[in-house]
Amino acid sequence: MTIHARSLARTVSVWARREESRNACLETPWCQAVSGDLEEALRKADLAILCTPVVHLSEMLGEIGDVLPGGCILTDVGSTKANICKAASEANLVSFVGSHPIAGSEKTGLENARDDLFEKCPCFVTPIETNDLANCEKVTDFWQSLDMNVMRATPEEHDQILAHVSHLPHFLVSALCHALANQPAEWSKGSGQGLRDATRIAAGSPAIWRDIAQQNRSEILKALDHFDVESKNLRRMLEENDSENLFHWLNKSKAYRESIE
Amino acid sequence: MTIHARSLARTVSVWARREESRNACLETPWCQAVSGDLEEALRKADLAILCTPVVHLSEMLGEIGDVLPGGCILTDVGSTKANICKAASEANLVSFVGSHPIAGSEKTGLENARDDLFEKCPCFVTPIETNDLANCEKVTDFWQSLDMNVMRATPEEHDQILAHVSHLPHFLVSALCHALANQPAEWSKGSGQGLRDATRIAAGSPAIWRDIAQQNRSEILKALDHFDVESKNLRRMLEENDSENLFHWLNKSKAYRESIE
Numbered sequence: 001m002t003i004h005a006r007s008l009a010r011t012v013s014v015w016a017r018r019e020e021s022r023n024a025c026l027e028t029p030w031c032q033a034v035s036g037d038l039e040e041a042l043r044k045a046d047l048a049i050l051c052t053p054v055v056h057l058s059e060m061l062g063e064i065g066d067v068l069p070g071g072c073i074l075t076d077v078g079s080t081k082a083n084i085c086k087a088a089s090e091a092n093l094v095s096f097v098g099s100h101p102i103a104g105s106e107k108t109g110l111e112n113a114r115d116d117l118f119e120k121c122p123c124f125v126t127p128i129e130t131n132d133l134a135n136c137e138k139v140t141d142f143w144q145s146l147d148m149n150v151m152r153a154t155p156e157e158h159d160q161i162l163a164h165v166s167h168l169p170h171f172l173v174s175a176l177c178h179a180l181a182n183q184p185a186e187w188s189k190g191s192g193q194g195l196r197d198a199t200r201i202a203a204g205s206p207a208i209w210r211d212i213a214q215q216n217r218s219e220i221l222k223a224l225d226h227f228d229v230e231s232k233n234l235r236r237m238l239e240e241n242d243s244e245n246l247f248h249w250l251n252k253s254k255a256y257r258e259s260i261e
Numbered sequence: 262m263t264i265h266a267r268s269l270a271r272t273v274s275v276w277a278r279r280e281e282s283r284n285a286c287l288e289t290p291w292c293q294a295v296s297g298d299l300e301e302a303l304r305k306a307d308l309a310i311l312c313t314p315v316v317h318l319s320e321m322l323g324e325i326g327d328v329l330p331g332g333c334i335l336t337d338v339g340s341t342k343a344n345i346c347k348a349a350s351e352a353n354l355v356s357f358v359g360s361h362p363i364a365g366s367e368k369t370g371l372e373n374a375r376d377d378l379f380e381k382c383p384c385f386v387t388p389i390e391t392n393d394l395a396n397c398e399k400v401t402d403f404w405q406s407l408d409m410n411v412m413r414a415t416p417e418e419h420d421q422i423l424a425h426v427s428h429l430p431h432f433l434v435s436a437l438c439h440a441l442a443n444q445p446a447e448w449s450k451g452s453g454q455g456l457r458d459a460t461r462i463a464a465g466s467p468a469i470w471r472d473i474a475q476q477n478r479s480e481i482l483k484a485l486d487h488f489d490v491e492s493k494n495l496r497r498m499l500e501e502n503d504s505e506n507l508f509h510w511l512n513k514s515k516a517y518r519e520s521i522e
Contacts, residue, residue: 102453122451151451158451164444165452169437169459174514175491176433181517182487183425188521190383190412190419191426192363194462195521198430201455202518206511210504217499224496226443230436231492235485238478243471250467253435256442257464260449260457 002146004030005115015041024110039067047142049099050076055211058087065091075099075139079162079208080215081126081155089128097139098126098155101148102166106204123148124162126155163219167212168227170201171220174209177202263407265291266376276302285371300328308403310360311337316472319348326352336360336400340423340469341476342387342416350389358400359387359416362409363427367465384409385423387416424480428473429488431462432481435470438463 003009013033014025022034035041042048048068052060057078068074074096078084081098088096103121105112123143127136140150153161177199180188188195213220237246264270274294275286283295296302303309309329313321318339329335335357339345342359349357364382366373384404388397401411414422438460441449449456474481498507 102451105454121453124451149450153451161448161451164441165448165456168440169456171495172433172437172492173459174511175495176430176488177514177517178491178494178510179429179484179487180425181513185520187422187426188517189410190363190385190414190422191521192382193366195426195430197458197461198434199518199521200458202514203522204515206508206515209511210508213499213507214502214504217502221496221499223440224492224499226440227437228492230439231433231485231489233439234432234436235482238474238482238485241475241478243475246474247467247471249439250435250470252442253438253463254465254467256438256449257460259446260452260460261464 001028001030001113001115002118006145008142008145009047011044013041013045021110028110030115038063042067042069042072045069045072047138048072048074050074050078053208053211054078054080054084054215057084061087061091061093061096065093068093068095071095073097073135073138075125075142077101078215079166079212081124081158083215085126085128085155089130094130094132095135097131097136098124098128098158099139099143100124100126100158100162101143101146103148106201108205108208118143118146118148121148123150124158125150125152126158127152128155159216159219160222163216163223164226167216167220168223170204170209171213171224172227173199174202262289262291262374262376263379267406269403269406270308272305274302274306282371289371291376299324303328303330303333306330306333308399309333309335311335311339314469314472315339315341315345315476318345322348322352322354322357326354329354329356332356334358334396334399336386336403338362339476340427340473342385342419344476346387346389346416350391355391355393356396358392358397359385359389359419360400360404361385361387361419361423362404362407364409367462369466369469379404379407379409382409384411385419386411386413387419388413389416420477420480421483424477424484425487428477428481429484431465431470432474432485433488434460435463 003012011032012030014031015035015038016022025031026034050057050060057076074093076084076098079100081100085098101118101123103118125136125140143150264273272293273291275292276296276299277283286292287295311318311321318337335354337345337360340361342361346359362379362384364379386401404411
């Protein structure tokens with residue numbers, strides 16, 4: 001939708017497994033061609049973007065190798081990067097450069113698409129040693145032409161960072177929701193906007209987040225260790241009624257929050 | 262501001278310790294009188310609302326007992342209720358009925374006031390055995406006339422509920438912010454709107470939240486125990502790569518979040 005709105009391509013060609021999805025795309029103004037056949041969909045492509053769930057990406061890379069036109073750059077939008085970049089390297093797909101545009105909300109599906117979804121949002125591009133530098137630049141340029149703020153990182157750095165700033169928050173507020181779901185249902189009537197904002201991301205797709213956990217569990221566990229240190233600090237301050245240190249601790253948290261505004 | 266907008270009182274009289282605060286109030290259209298003297302401010306009051314930080318409420322109740330006009334109903338807006346209601350009872354203030362309107366944001370001060378701040382928001386009224394039923398009704402009517410959804414609970418029930426739906430979320434996301442503040446600063450550039458929404462409440466006043474912790478720490482610790490059960494569940498599922506149970510666990514979290522929308 002954004003590619004069309006910004007006239008970045010002559011043709012947007014969609015490959016999708018389900019006919020229903022292909023038909024839905026064909027009805028939009030931004031899609032010029034659809035196919036259920038990978039070779040057909042890719043035939044004239046200069047840039048191919050894999051948007052399947054992260055657990056299917058590695059499998060797809062195997063299929064794609066046989067039908068990818070020479071000169072076509074391949075990237076993806078997966079939320080984890082180490083596994084997929086490793087799979088691409090093993091499949092000898094040298095034109096693959098991993099990406100992770102960070103945009104959207106807890107909502108999914110074509111009906112929640114917006115042509116300004118990517119504007120001013122961060123995007124990781126995660127080249128590996130075997131990548132052609134020109135391909136990295138082209139992938140970077142592509143996301144920048146969608147008005148994204150592109151950052152470079154190794155796939156491993158990306159997964160470490162995202163484990164902290166995205167995956168940890170998601171699983172923590174999911175654990176909070178779980179703990180609250182175990183309490184009397186009427187209690188939630190006493191909650192305010194704060195709880196709603198804090199837990200919005202817990203309404204995200206369980207399938208997507210199960211897959212992210214599977215792909216990045218060692219880094220998420222390390223991030224959880226970092227959280228647990230602070231959770232234990234908090235518990236100690238509450239147990240000892242240590243108001244003075246709690247005040248300083250809360251001040252540091254507030255300063256962090258304000259630094260990301 | 263809301264009382265004035267809805268014409269609910271002939272006079273809004275403000276008592277404030279600091280002259281700067283009194284002068285700021287006098288410049289607004291909703292305030293008709295100010296005083297630094299408690300007796301003067303209360304002289305003709307039918308309803309008095311204590312809005313000082315929770316740790317000062319108990320102390321103020323002692324001062325107020327000597328100057329409260331007969332027939333004046335007293336309430337408050339404190340975020341914790343057991344301590345204050347106990348103090349009012351011990352000070353023999355039978356016309357005191359505790360309240361907790363749950364509205365506003367992480368922002369504080371007169372400059373963030375809005376006359377629709379309370380609309381459709383929950384408000385607890387927490388009578389105790391010695392309260393006159395008619396006074397409870399009047400306090401309830403008052404908050405309802407501001408378009409709030411009033412709930413009755415004992416002060417202890419209130420503190421238990423708020424420990425879970427308000428205090429626990431606040432301290433958890435503060436712990437998250439603290440853990441992230443300990444990581445490289447540039448990592449936060451890779452975060453999206455999800456982290457911002459999830460942690461917004463951590464920008465709240467450290468002084469207010471230090472005081473809430475002090476007033477309600479035993480209930481907050483119990484709520485933290487409930488969270489820790491789920492945090493341990495999460496850790497186990499990640500360690501064992503138990504995708505199937507993680508999927509169901511995330512589904513339950515999502516269902517809870519959607520139930521409070």
